[in-house]
Amino acid sequence: MDRLMVGARAPMQLYSVFYGLTQIAVEPFVRLFGARVGKDLCAPLERILLHKMAEEGQCGRAMRRPDDASLDSEDRVVSPIEAIIEPRPRPVDTFTVRRLFPTPRVRNVGPFVFFDHMGPNDFGPGEGINVRPHPHIGLATVTYLFEGEVFHRDSLGFAQVIRPAEVNWMTAGRGIVHSERPVPGAGPMRLHGLQLWVALPLEEEECEPKFDHYDSSALPVVEREGLKVRVVVGQFGGARSAVTTLSEILYLDIELKPGGVFGVPFAEERALYSIEGSFVIDGRTIEPGHLVIVKGGAEVSVESETGARLVLIGGDALDAPRFIDWNFVSSSEARIAAAKEQWRRREFPLVPGDEVEFIPLPGELSP
Numbered sequence: 350m351d352r353l354m355v356g357a358r359a360p361m362q363l364y365s366v367f368y369g370l371t372q373i374a375v376e377p378f379v380r381l382f383g384a385r386v387g388k389d390l391c392a393p394l395e396r397i398l399l400h401k402m403a404e405e406g407q408c409g410r411a412m413r414r415p416d417d418a419s420l421d422s423e424d425r426v427v428s429p430i431e432a433i434i435e436p437r438p439r440p441v442d443t444f445t446v447r448r449l450f451p452t453p454r455v456r457n458v459g460p461f462v463f464f465d466h467m468g469p470n471d472f473g474p475g476e477g478i479n480v481r482p483h484p485h486i487g488l489a490t491v492t493y494l495f496e497g498e499v500f501h502r503d504s505l506g507f508a509q510v511i512r513p514a515e516v517n518w519m520t521a522g523r524g525i526v527h528s529e530r531p532v533p534g535a536g537p538m539r540l541h542g543l544q545l546w547v548a549l550p551l552e553e554e555e556c557e558p559k560f561d562h563y564d565s566s567a568l569p570v571v572e573r574e575g576l577k578v579r580v581v582v583g584q585f586g587g588a589r590s591a592v593t594t595l596s597e598i599l600y601l602d603i604e605l606k607p608g609g610v611f612g613v614p615f616a617e618e619r620a621l622y623s624i625e626g627s628f629v630i631d632g633r634t635i636e637p638g639h640l641v642i643v644k645g646g647a648e649v650s651v652e653s654e655t656g657a658r659l660v661l662i663g664g665d666a667l668d669a670p671r672f673i674d675w676n677f678v679s680s681s682e683a684r685i686a687a688a689k690e691q692w693r694r695r696e697f698p699l700v701p702g703d704e705v706e707f708i709p710l711p712g713e714l715s716p
Contacts (some may be wrong), residue, residue, distance in 0.1 A: 407577035428631050429647030432638040436466060442708060444470075444482040446544075449622065449640045451673055451682070458642065459618040459664030460596055462488065462671055462678055463546035466622075466638070469496060471539050477531035478540060482700045482707040485521035486688045487554045487671075487678040489547045492529075492601070493581055495624065495658075497540030504698035507560045509563040513542075514565035514602075516581060516592055520554035522549065524688065528703045543660065545600075548671045548678050553595050567591035575609030581660075585614060605653040608664035617645045619663030626657030677712055 434455055450458065451465040458464075467478065476588035480500055492499070494513045501517055504526040511517045519527060549556065569588035571578045581592045582600035590600075594635070599616055605628060605677055613619065621630070623637045635641055637657075644650060663710045669680050677685045691697060692706045 365662050386400050394437070395681045405627055415598050415666050421427035427644075427647075429633055429644045429649040431642040431644055433633075434633065434642070436638050436640075439465070441465070442483075444480065447638060453641060455640075457548070457618075457667060457671070458620045458662055458665060459616065459661050460547045460550075460598055461545055461620075461663040462543075462667075462673060463624070464546045464662075465476075465542060467542050467544065469494075470657075471543035472497075472531070472537065474533055474536050474564070475534070476488075477535065477538065478529050479531060479668060480529040481708045482526050482528040482703055483525045483676055483704040484524060484679075484692050484697045485519075485676050486684070486687065487549055487680075488521050489549060489595075490517070490521070490527075491545045491547060491582070492519075492542065493544075493600075493602070494542035497538045497542070498535065499540070499542075500530045501527060501560075502530070502700050502703050503558075503560055504700050505515065505558060505560055506701050507562075509700065511562065514562040514568060517566065518561045518563070518592055518594075520549070520556065520559040522553070524697055525560075526692070526697050526700050526707075528700055528706075530703070535695045536703050545662070546678065547594070547596075547598065548665045548667060550596050551680060553680060554684075556595075562592065563590075563592050574612050576700070577604040577606075578611075594664050596664065599661065601661040603659050603661060605651070605657045605659070606655060607625070607656045608652070609656070610650055610652045612650045613643060613661065614663070616663030617665045618644050619645060619661065620662050621651065622662075622699045624660060626655055628653040628657045628659060666692045 357412055368396050376528060380644050387501065432454055432550060436449055438445055439448040444467070447466040448680055449466065451462060454550060455460070457507050477497065492501070492511055493516055494511055496513055498510055498512045501507070508591060510532055523629055533673070544624065569580050570589050570648055571580065571586040571588050578585055579602040580588050581602055582590050582592045582594060584590070585599070585601055599614060599619070601613055607609060613621065620640055622640045623635055625637055627634050627649045629635070630641060672682050672685055674685045677688050692711055
């Protein structure tokens with residue numbers, strides 16, 4: 350995993366002070382060289398300090414990051430909320446999900462380029478999500494369940510049932526095929542979970558495909574007054590998830606008790622999503638099923654009068670723009686075109702035990 354470290358761990362207050370100084374120092378560079386160049390000159394140190402503050406799992410005192418609009422109005426109060434996104438229903442083979450991004454307003458949050466909320470849906474015996482084999486390149490799929498179970502198979506030969514508080518992390522790299530089916534012999538169940546995609550770093554886009562499953566014991570829980578946090582990916586409050594990634598990211602499952610307060614960890618880009626219950630951020634009530642894009646350098650906390658469950662995702666900005674077409678993610682449009690042709694010709698490897706069916710390219714007829 351690529352991590353930026355600056356020697357021994359210092360107190361949280363020092364990280365916050367140093368971060369504030371970078372925000373003050375950037376202003377003369379912005380005035381001299383323009384917003385983009387000026388901020389880029391201070392970005393490396395800022396990025397290191399944001400990592401450190403995120404690792405501490407708390408919010409220190411960080412000064413507001415100047416931008417083009419704020420330079421002429423230093424005393425203006427700026428909301429930490431960049432955008433609030435409503436979900437859109439989208440079919441996924443025989444199943445309908447709520448998609449939060451990509452959208453015209455939000456293409457990604459850090460390396461996260463895709464966010465689907467599945468369910469909650471009730472199924473009878475032997476029923477469930479039933480997604481036929483389909484391909485991926487250039488990304489990692491991250492599946493996490495709150496309720497129910499799903500049977501994963503892939504072209505590497507893995508066959509794995511995922512259950513609540515577990516993670517399936519599938520690195521597509523140069524190409525992989527997988528299916529998601531009901532668990533054979535399962536009884537009635539409620540299915541509820543998330544599937545996210547993470548764009549692989551540029552140097553890893555064409556890596557060998559890989560599949561990893563992590564049970565609940567690999568995802569530590571941090572409990573504090575009024576809240577419980579499961580560290581799905583990354584580090585929070587001194588606890589680190591065992592999930593191995595190719596870039597430093599943060600993914601937390603947060604349960605707020607009535608009256609609970611959660612200080613949002615720092616990250617260059619980050620977002621909060623309400624699974625159940627409403628929460629308040631910056632005086633605004635966020636209803637379930639809405640995604641809040643939070644400004645990276647803002648000190649902010651959320652609270653809930655009635656209790657809520659939400660997730661936080663975040664990380665560094667993408668190292669380069671990405672193209673997303675169907676199930677393919679890449680920094681190269683030509684690479685995506687080649688992958689589509691490869692799937693059209695049935696040149697991807699088959700999924701052992703699920704070799705017959707497949708999802709055709711959009712606009713093409715099923716076999």
